[in-house]
Amino acid sequence: DDGKKPNVIFVLGAPGSGKGTQCEMIRKDLNFVHLSAGDLLRVERETPGSVNGAAILEHMKNGTIVPVEITCTLLENAMLKSGEKNFLVDGFPRNQDNLQGWIKQMGDKTNLLFVLFLEAPEELCTKRILSRAANASVVRPDDNVESMRKRFQTYINDTMPIIEYYHSKGLVRKVDSVRPPDVVHQEIVQLLKKTEGF
Ligand code: UP5
Ligand code: MG
Numbered sequence: 001d002d003g004k005k006p007n008v009i010f011v012l013g014a015p016g017s018g019k020g021t022q023c024e025m026i027r028k029d030l031n032f033v034h035l036s037a038g039d040l041l042r043v044e045r046e047t048p049g050s051v052n053g054a055a056i057l058e059h060m061k062n063g064t065i066v067p068v069e070i071t072c073t074l075l076e077n078a079m080l081k082s083g084e085k086n087f088l089v090d091g092f093p094r095n096q097d098n099l100q101g102w103i104k105q106m107g108d109k110t111n112l113l114f115v116l117f118l119e120a121p122e123e124l125c126t127k128r129i130l131s132r133a134a135n136a137s138v139v140r141p142d143d144n145v146e147s148m149r150k151r152f153q154t155y156i157n158d159t160m161p162i163i164e165y166y167h168s169k170g171l172v173r174k175v176d177s178v179r180p181p182d183v184v185h186q187e188i189v190q191l192l193k194k195t196e197g198f
Pocket of ligand 2: 091
């Protein structure tokens with residue numbers, strides 16, 4: 001261990017903006033571990049005997065945010081287990097509770113490089129999610145019109161203020177996520193090339 005703190009990039013954006021898609025592309029050609037908070041919560045939800053499973057499913061269907069103690073611990077454990085140093089934290093922090101909880105539990109243990117903000121309009125995001133649902137063998141319990149409306153509501157009311165908070169600190173890198181995945185990816189690669197410290 002070189003004693004250096006692990007590097008973190010928060011990846012934020014509306015449901016369907018392409019967070020998971022872009023994180024996978026970065027993971028594949030750069031030295032980053034992809035940690036999707038939503039995926040970690042979905043695994044926890046399916047784990048037999050998990051005390052949080054039912055609550056997680058309820059939050060997901062309602063588009064509301066799971067208490068930070070649960071999410072942050074899943075993230076920290078996944079970071080430790082990987083033994084790696086560079087992390088894409090996908091879909092977190094989504095509200096004030098997440099932000100305060102992360103700062104308290106992880107703030108001193110990590111080095112935040114920047115917040116990657118994938119921007120795409122709601123209509124396009126909705127279309128993408130509905131087409132994913134139409135083509136999936138297993139449909140996410142929140143990939144339906146009713147849950148989606150609630151997810152967007154939460155995004156506007158609770159997550160945008162977090163993006164604005166980091167923007168005021170000069171830490172947001174905004175990328176237009178309307179374009180094809182590989183075009184978006186190339187812009188992110190350029191952003192990473194300009195980033196020092198990892
Ligand atoms: N697609 C992607 N990029 C494209 C492009 N450039 N052009 C054309 N198509 C593109 O993409 C969505 C779909 O669009 C895919 O079919 C893809 O091929 C296509 P994806 O990369 O999956 O987008 P993403 O932004 O990851 O969308 P996702 O649906 O995962 O977003 P959410 O933010 O809603 O989902 P998440 O899993 O992060 O959270 C789900 C729920 O978990 C939350 O609502 C909340 O209840 C809970 N949660 C918490 O409580 N706390 C957390 O910290 C995190 C989640
Ligand atoms: Mg995702």
